[in-house]
Amino acid sequence: MPTLIALIGYRGSGKTAVAQLTALRLGWDWVDADVEIELRAGKSIAAIFADDGEERFRDLETAVLQELLRREKKVLALGGGVVLREENQQQLLRARMFNCARTVWLKASPKTLWQRIQADTTTAARRPNLTAAGGVDEVKRLLKIRQPLYQECADFTVDTDRKTAEDVADAITAWIRGNATG
Numbered sequence: 534m535p536t537l538i539a540l541i542g543y544r545g546s547g548k549t550a551v552a553q554l555t556a557l558r559l560g561w562d563w564v565d566a567d568v569e570i571e572l573r574a575g576k577s578i579a580a581i582f583a584d585d586g587e588e589r590f591r592d593l594e595t596a597v598l599q600e601l602l603r604r605e606k607k608v609l610a611l612g613g614g615v616v617l618r619e620e621n622q623q624q625l626l627r628a629r630m631f632n633c634a635r636t637v638w639l640k641a642s643p644k645t646l647w648q649r650i651q652a653d654t655t656t657a658a659r660r661p662n663l664t665a666a667g668g669v670d671e672v673k674r675l676l677k678i679r680q681p682l683y684q685e686c687a688d689f690t691v692d693t694d695r696k697t698a699e700d701v702a703d704a705i706t707a708w709i710r711g712n713a714t715g
Contacts, residue, residue: 538608538636538709539602539609539634539636540552541639541686542641542683543613543672543676545645545649545653545672547641548610548639550698551693551701552610554701557702559606559608561606562607563607564601566601567610591618594614595621602624602625602628614679616682616686617679617682629688636687637688638684638689640683641693643673646676647668691704
């Protein structure tokens, strides 16, 4: 059985809630990579983008990913854009090759993602809009870029539309236990 599960997907796909529940089911700990980045920087992701730029944020994200992938018995909620850097994709794929990690893509429709983002009261304060357009158009545009990257990195995909976080965590847990030998 792998000793690490990395959750990827767009903002609003449920990575944090599902990481908590999956960890509970497995008796593991969980880590939100965005929180780790904010702790290192001493400020929110929105402030990192505003003060230091996206490149600095992505540098921090890469460093945090590298560190988190060395841990054991953890479920990681990774940032939505972690797959944008080739180096991060390679880190996830290397972890798979060495059978220490599996990557799960939490997938949802643009409409569902946008509804969840709007319902999350912490999103506006902690996370920047990534394009000038914002809204569901931003989600659609960025998903068009990211979906092939999520798919390439994922060992398993769960469509989170019309599913609770509990349903998704159950699906991941069953998949991990069913694939315990490889």
